[in-house]
Amino acid sequence: MSTQPIGIFDSGVGGTSIWKEIHKLLPDENTIYLADSANAPYGLKGKETIINLSIKNTEYLIDKGCKLIVVACNTATTNAISILRETYNIPFIGIEPAIKPAALNTQTKAVGILATKGTLTSELFHKTTNLFASNIQVIERIGEGIVELIESGQLYSNEMRGLLKVYLKPMIDANIDYLVLGCTHYPYLIPMLVDLLPNHVKIIDSGEAVARQTKAVLEQHDLLNTKRVKSNIQFFTNGNPEILQSLLESKYKVEYLDF
Numbered sequence: 204m205s206t207q208p209i210g211i212f213d214s215g216v217g218g219t220s221i222w223k224e225i226h227k228l229l230p231d232e233n234t235i236y237l238a239d240s241a242n243a244p245y246g247l248k249g250k251e252t253i254i255n256l257s258i259k260n261t262e263y264l265i266d267k268g269c270k271l272i273v274v275a276c277n278t279a280t281t282n283a284i285s286i287l288r289e290t291y292n293i294p295f296i297g298i299e300p301a302i303k304p305a306a307l308n309t310q311t312k313a314v315g316i317l318a319t320k321g322t323l324t325s326e327l328f329h330k331t332t333n334l335f336a337s338n339i340q341v342i343e344r345i346g347e348g349i350v351e352l353i354e355s356g357q358l359y360s361n362e363m364r365g366l367l368k369v370y371l372k373p374m375i376d377a378n379i380d381y382l383v384l385g386c387t388h389y390p391y392l393i394p395m396l397v398d399l400l401p402n403h404v405k406i407i408d409s410g411e412a413v414a415r416q417t418k419a420v421l422e423q424h425d426l427l428n429t430k431r432v433k434s435n436i437q438f439f440t441n442g443n444p445e446i447l448q449s450l451l452e453s454k455y456k457v458e459y460l461d462f
Contacts, residue, residue, distance in 0.1 A: 205428050208233040210264030210272040215243035215354045216447045217388025218275025224410035225417055231428050233435040235267055240442025244350035245278040246319025257283035261291060270426050273417060275387050281325035294420050300385035301407045306336040309381055313340040315374035318385025320345045342377050344370040353388050356446050364395060371399055384408040
């Protein structure tokens with residue numbers, strides 16, 4: 204089983220930010236990335252819909268022989284991962300906004316979180332926030348429209364910049380010193396965010412932590428691929444392949460999938 208692929212799915216192209224960290228840490232692992240762009244964004248959908256889409260994605264990856272699945276979507280993790288773990292007999296890695304390190308390290312006692320509605324309203328997010336951030340100010344903003352712009356190839360557009368200015372203003376006014384990115388699409392905004400935020404604000408995303416957790420779980424289950432052969436990397440999308448391709452090196456090929 205160790206040579207079987209790691210499966211990674213997201214509501215669209217954003218989870219490639221997670222895939223890149225996993226591939227960097229575990230270059231020998233075969234991976235299959237599944238972008239459900241036709242149904243993006245998940246953040247505006249109801250819990251039942253999110254669960255059903257997550258099950259559909261999971262079953263596709265299991266059919267492809269995946270040994271472990273990374274739910275590279277904050278909204279799918281917070282709404283569906285407990286169901287997936289109960290239903291399928293393989294390990295799952297989830298993505299949670301990194302509110303804990305921000306809350307523990309803030310000096311100004313104010314942190315910002317930019318995330319989807321589906322993540323910010325989830326039970327898991329509220330539980331984590333109450334546990335680690337009850338004594339600090341947390342400025343939450345729903346990143347309405349961000350995923351849609353990224354999925355339509357308008358990552359560095361003037362419209363995106365305008366949205367970010369609006370979402371960041373109350374955080375800057377509250378003197379945050381940490382900004383937590385609560386959606387796997389958002390790390391692609393970091394160059395723009397750095398430009399818009401004061402210099403002292405640190406930006407946290409979950410990519411490296413998820414890669415380390417993936418490695419730890421593979422080791423725990425004796426599933427690490429130790430064969431030193433060229434890894435097989437596959438990308439599938441039910442959206443526009445060019446959008447996904449634009450976030451990847453040209454050596455990787457994106458295949459359209461009608462699902």
